[in-house]
Amino acid sequence: MAAISTFFLLFLIPIIPLSLLAILALIVRPRPIKIPIKSRHVFITGGSSGIGLALAQRAASEGARVSILARSAGKLDEAKQSIKLATGVEVATFSADVRDYDAVSKAIDESGPIDVLIVNQGVFTAKELEKQSPEDVKFTIDVNLVGSFNVIKAALPAMKARRDRGPASIALVSSQAGQVGIYGYAAYSASKFGLQGLAQSLQQEVIADDIHVTLIFPPDTDTPGFEEEQKSRPEVTAIIAASSGSMKTEDVARKAMDGIKAGKFTVSCNFEGFLLSLATTGMSPQRSFWLAFLEVITAGPIRLIALFFQWDWYNAIAKWSKTKMNKS
Ligand SMILES: NC(=O)C1=CN([C@@H]2O[C@H](COP(=O)(O)OP(=O)(O)OC[C@H]3O[C@@H](n4cnc5c(N)ncnc54)[C@H](OP(=O)(O)O)[C@@H]3O)[C@@H](O)[C@H]2O)C=CC1
Ligand SMILES: CCCCCCCCCCCCCCCC(=O)[C@@H](N)CO
Missing domain, CATH: 1.20.5 (Single alpha-helices involved in coiled-coils or other helix-helix interfaces)
Structure with missing residues (x-):
């Protein structure tokens, strides 16, 4: 009798997690999706430097048609040459400021309908709010948040109108400082936290059009922009950010591209980032029942x-x- 009930109990133990897994497999939404890159039009803002440039190079080497947008025509041209040299692929370049809706809209219309839109442009200077001018704050929010709205709004009509071209993607490059507030990043964190609200709402609005939203959360990354930021970053900002280490630009680009292709809503780039995503997941959508578990x-x-x-x-x-x- 005792032997039977022990056996029975042992049998019961895995039932609880297994049924949880089964329930989650049934309910996670949106459903899993794969985003193809080969032969598709990938449009990357901030594609002339750092993470955006590495993403452009990666997309080109994976056989995509690539367009990049940034302000400086000189940097765009340099980026074009370096991608040509590395991959043999000729990317299209568009000079525009994301704060200028009409300029962005014109560039996007010229480039043709987009399959994978990567909204990556961003500015950052770590400084106490007390030492930032109202113009500094507005500049950060305008480029990082309002600029992202401009880019998405300009691209959306043609993305929605596309026919029989497979699932499309809108990816946004946030930051780990867009998951937790950090000393010196009041304006920057606010601009990146804003992307979370934008992304969650947008995903609900475009799911019926087979468009899939991805939010990417890199830690410190060794880009030209980061090199500049480090010159004036408060010491304590560096100490806190060091909790998550730093990454090479190419590794962040690889993680980001893999996340986009796997159709993930949330993409973390290192182990600390993975913990941070678990800690801050809140009400965000989850496509994977394993991760939901x-x-x-x-x-x-x-x-x-x-x-x-x-x-x-x-x-x-x-x-x-x-x-x-x-x-x-
Ligand atoms: N490096 C890091 O440590 C981290 C970066 N990130 C995020 O990753 C993204 C890329 O950063 P990173 O590669 O380091 O940055 P870089 O400064 O190296 O590159 C930024 C790119 O954005 C473009 N850009 C800037 N402002 C505008 C604008 N107003 N309109 C159009 N394009 C613009 C720049 O070109 P131009 O100046 O010619 O316009 C450039 O191509 C940003 O969103 C950043 O917040 C997130 C976490 C960590
Ligand atoms: C529950 C477990 C938590 C795990 C650890 C969390 C560590 C968080 C560190 C945050 C670092 C923020 C870096 C910002 C990078 C950036 O965007 C700037 N370089 C400007 O571009």
Whole structure:
């Protein structure tokens, strides 16, 4: 009798997680999707430098027709030459400021209907809000957030009107500072947090058109923009950001492209980023029942880990403020 009930209990244990997995497999939405890249039109904003340039090169080497948009015509031309040299592919270039809706719209119309839109342009300077001018704040929000609206709005009509060309994608490059607020990033974090709301709402609006939204969250990445940022970044910003290490531009581009192709809503780029995505997943859509399962069972423990990170960061801020006050 005892032997039978032990056996029965052992049999019951895996039933609970297995039925949870089964339920999640039935309910996760939107449904999983694959986005092809070969022979498709990939349009990348901020494609003349850093992560955007690496993405353009990757798309070109995977057989896509590639267009890149940025402000400086000189940098666009350099990027075009370097991609030609590396892949033999001739990319189309468009000089426009994402803050100028008409200019963006004209460039996108000229480039032809887009299959994969990668909204990657971004500006960043880490500085306490107290030291930023209202113009600095507005510039960051305008380029990173309002500019992203402009690009998507300009591309959407032709993307929706496309016929029999397979699933389309709109990918946005956010930042880990778009998942958690960090010292020195008030304007930048706000602009990137804004992309989360944009992406979640947009995905609901375009799912019926077979358009799939992806949000990418890189850590510090060794781009020209990052090199510039480091010249004036507050020390404590660097200390907190170091919790997630830093990555090479090509590795971020590979993670981003793989995430787009796999149709993921959320794409993290390193292990810390994966933890951060688990901790901040909230009400975001999830296509993978495996990841949904992980989110459900780690919800409590991951919150505890998050609190330990905050403890560590506030200690670092306290220590740093003290030494700064002693200096002055
Ligand atoms: N590097 C990092 O540590 C991280 C970066 N990110 C994000 O990744 C994205 C790319 O960053 P990264 O590669 O480092 O940046 P870079 O500064 O190296 O490149 C930025 C690109 O965006 C373009 N751009 C900037 N402003 C505008 C504008 N107003 N209109 C059109 N194009 C513009 C630039 O060209 P031009 O100046 O000629 O217009 C350039 O092509 C950004 O959104 C950034 O926030 C996220 C996490 C970490
Ligand atoms: C629950 C577990 C949490 C796991 C660890 C979280 C670590 C977060 C670190 C945030 C770093 C932000 C870097 C911003 C990079 C960026 O965008 C700038 N370089 C400007 O471009």
